[in-house]
Amino acid sequence: MKSNAAWQVFFLVVFVGYIFIWAMLPTKVYKNTWTPKMNKNLNSTYFREQGTNLLLFSFPIMLLAVLGCVHLHFKTKSNSPSNWRCFRSMRRPALVMAPLGIVNAVELAFAAMFVVLLIWSLANYLYISFGNLHMHTLGEKVWQAKFRSVSLRLGYIGNTCWAFLFFPVTRGSSLLPLVGLTSESSIKYHIWLGHVSNFLFAVHSVGFIIYWWAMTDQMYLMLQWSSTYLSNVAGVIAFVLSLGMWVTSFDRVRRKAFEVFFYVHHLYVLFVFFYMFHVGVAYLCLILPGIFLFIIDRYLRFLQSRSKSRLVSTRLLPNGTMELTFSKSPELSYTPTSVLFLNVPSVCKLQWHPFTVTSNSNLEPQTLSVAIKSQGSWTQKLYTQLSSFDHLEVSTEGPYGPASSHFLSRESLVMISGGSGITPFISILREIIHKTTTGSTIKAPNILLISTFKNTTDLRMLDLLLPLSGTPLDLSNLQLQIEAYITRETEKPVEDSYKKQIQTKLFKPNPLDSPISPVLGKNSWLCLAVIISSSFVLFLISLGLVTRYHIYPVERRKDNYHYSFKILWDMFLVCASIFVAASVVFLWQKRKISAEEKQIQNVDFAIPTMSPASWLCTMDTELESLPHQSLVQSTKVHFGARPDVKSILLECKGSDVGVLVCGPKSMRHDVAKICASGSAKNLHFESISFSW
Structure with a gap:
């Protein structure tokens, strides 16, 4: 220290x-x-x-x-x-307004000082200039x-x-x-x-x-x-x-x-x-x-992206979500909430898109997964090709993420997501699963996951909480509660309308593809x-x-x-x-x-025969998988309702409650305003999003 x-x-x-x-x-x-x-x-x-x-x-x-x-x-x-725990109170939201978005006290202070620097500089330049x-x-x-x-x-x-x-x-x-x-x-x-x-x-x-x-x-x-x-x-x-x-x-x-x-x-x-x-x-x-530093970073990204990454499998969810699983080197370590940039030449040769990593480098040492929601033209083309092709060329850059998993030090975590915003929380949950199953001395925080979905098919996103690999998992020590809200449907769907299973597809290996590896070892x-x-x-x-x-x-x-x-x-x-x-x-x-990659073996997967999300809605089939049973027992589904986030957060006990939110801008702003109020001093807010 x-x-x-x-x-x-x-x-x-x-x-x-x-x-x-x-x-x-x-x-x-x-x-x-x-x-x-x-x-x-x-x-x-x-x-x-x-x-x-x-x-x-x-x-x-x-x-x-x-x-x-x-x-x-x-x-x-x-x-x-993290070395900056002393600034924890100053990272609370201090300003929530358009177009600045969510600004904490540290950001507000530095922004104010930077504006003062600009004004000071202009005033001095003009003072000297007007005198000569x-x-x-x-x-x-x-x-x-x-x-x-x-x-x-x-x-x-x-x-x-x-x-x-x-x-x-x-x-x-x-x-x-x-x-x-x-x-x-x-x-x-x-x-x-x-x-x-x-x-x-x-x-x-x-x-x-x-x-x-x-x-x-x-x-x-x-x-x-x-x-x-x-x-x-x-x-x-x-x-x-x-x-x-x-x-x-x-x-x-x-x-x-x-x-x-x-x-x-x-x-x-x-x-x-x-x-x-x-x-x-x-x-x-x-x-x-x-x-100078940007050119170094850009050139290293260029060098990394020259090789094609080995795409092992994909899970295609009925709601249009895709989970792509790549082979990776065991030496590649990354933190939860990391981001991987993808380029698929058959979709577009020039475009790179960032996606949240859902896997965990400790729990899944030989694979790396990202979740993608089919929303725009690029993702729709990708979904079609994943469904049709038996091999796909993909280049990657990253993953990039925080230097440390600071959320593990919290007493409890409240994670609030909207739609595909659940994806960064998947990697956090898998990290906590790893800590609870390996006998780590670090006490895992209690977790409350509040997920809002439009339709019942979107509930299938919960299936991504568990990895596709057949590694046995014991979730008995995981203090997890999931509250899922379906906003556009007022009752459980008819069983026949929910029988469509997740499509799991394995891709043919290509000797020219290589596992994702750290660009500098x-x-x-x-x-x-x-x-x-x-x-x-x-x-x-x-x-x-x-x-x-x-x-x-x-x-x-x-x-x-x-x-x-x-x-x-x-x-x-x-x-x-x-x-x-x-x-x-x-x-x-x-x-x-390259010498290490030759030792990497093919990855085996246990393809699930039953979806836990499907069981949540039909309630007529016993799940054979113990982790799936634990997941279902921890989940409660609410139809035709929205979560009362304010009352949930204000009722949270404990002095150190981490509040993570990922979803639409309105949701992030609403949660930030709640955490910024004087009655929520035990809540420590963090937004996960590319937009603010």
């Missing part, structure tokens, strides 16, 4: 120092006192104008990322609980110069947002777990930063268009690609691309035309390319860490630390050599070295360093993984 506290203090000091540098950046002290001294010592012939920013803005985050990997490696090995106005054209008025200055500084503030934009979408991040976050739970931060930065860039761009067109008649400057300074036309191209991504990312467009949003959002690659030409190498170093966090550190050092060395022996000699002769070529060098060296370092470590680990 003392070592964990030491780690926390160190990470906190480095991060606070990093934010302090951002706060000092727009001040007179930084500009007039710090900058001249640092430039004298750091902007050498090896790094020129990038030296200071590389040290102050790039190095601290890269250091945190590397040491974060080391910390997570030892934390995973020791199975230590430059008239860029003959006869320019003071108010016009101030208008230009405001437009320019708004772009600076947008650059501050971009420094943090890529951290939430780095799936294999070593930074997010340090504060108890995952990439899927951090998507909302990416959305917030995206909206703010796009707004600032739009005002910045429109301001310059007005300045050049209506004030100074210099519209030709929009098409200028200077050889000695920033490129204006690159900024115009980046602005147009950002508008396309911004418009299609709004909730209404994204939900009604997901494919438009999906494909347009990938224009971020071109946007970053032209954006770098527009901001220059010095400002590039301010946002470099987020982009058993010690993935340490390998990631090696990749991050070695690629960043390689980038610095190569950048120093190129600058000293290629760029500096040209500038020393007073010749013009094209400004955009410096950007190209930076982009090339970043990508080359990452590709070399990541490829070497990946191939080194791949040899070990």
Whole structure:
């Protein structure tokens, strides 16, 4: 515990120092006192104008990322609980409203501080700028110069947002777990930063268009690609691309035309390319860490997805739900509520979709399962192909999940789901089943599962609570109560209408397919630390050599070295360093993984002859399976009713009750408001969803 506290203090000091540098950046002290001294010592012939920013803005985050990997490696090995229990009270919902969604006190505090940082930065930039106005054209008025200055500084503030934009979408991040976050739970931060930065860039761009067109008649400057300074036309191209991504990312467009949003959002690659030409190498170093870590993550995902995963079986439920079971390496370990990304080329070659992992790496060491509800065109095509084909090519990325199973430390758990929202709770239940059947010293929490379904056929989702493999399970020590609510049917269905069984299908093995394995092997966090550190050092060395022996000699002769070529060098060296370092470590680990995969045997399944969910409704057949009997005895079905969630939660006894909810937005918001009330201080809320 003392070592964990030491780690926390160190990470906190480095991060606070990093934010302090951002706060000092727009001040007179930084500009007039710090900058001249640092430039004298750091902007050498090896790094020129990038030296200071590389040290102050790039190095601290890269250091945190590397040491974060080391910390997570030892934390995973020791199975230590979450380090942020002291913030448990601050994680209670503090604000529940559209469009922000569910925001806890920690998020609200950090969001407020970030807004203060933006306002502080803009105020200081304008204070210094207005005190030293430059008239860029003959006869320019003071108010016009101030208008230009405001437009320019708004772009600076947008650059501050971009420094943090890529951290939430780095799936294999070593930074997010340090504060108890995952990439899927951090998507909302990416959305917030995206909206703010796009707004600032739009005002910045429109301001310059007005300045050049209506004030100074210099519209030709929009098409200028200077050889000695920033490129204006690159900024115009980046602005147009950002508008396309911004418009299609709004909730209404994204939900009604997901494919438009999906494909347009990938224009971020071109946007970053032209954006770098527009901001220059010095400002590039301010946002470099987020982009650097994201490229590492993206390249590792690419390497993992090149091999096809071995799809072993599927369970097709009558309500259109599919459970896909893959073969996996026993070395692959993941936590409950993890997410696996799937690509099925026969459905769509380009689209990747995230799905909740329902299996448990301890209970099912050789298989990994995901549950998919057939709702959109992509999932409907997948359901059809699973029903028709005897083999299916599937590529996977992940799984990605929280660093620890913090819910096990709760006294009791109340899990509230709507429809397919039950899927993340399946992996939690299987983890608790594993703990209760292996004689673990950790006391399993009491569990109340409240599931709401539209129709009786949706009740078949409860069949996924137990794994398909024939491993004997003893549920006698599991304190489980299931309250299932069927909202659109007022009575039990006629027996004949419920006899349709679950279709269990085994797929033919293909020698080209391979089990899902950890992309960087058993010690993935340490390998990631090696990749991050070695690629960043390689980038610095190569950048120093190129600058000293290629760029500096040209500038020393007073010749013009094209400004955009410096950007190209930076982009090339970043990508080359990452590709070399990541490829070497990946191939080194791949040899070990390939040797282990040869030892993986075929997985046997015990196909159930009777569905426990069917027994719940017909009540005329004895179940032979003891786990199924225990499951049925723990379940109560309510027809034509909705759960009174408020009274259920407020009646929960105990000082530490974890409340997990996954389902429609209205359900999540209602539960969050109940947990935020003063009368529910023993309730600790957590929402599991990609949308907020």
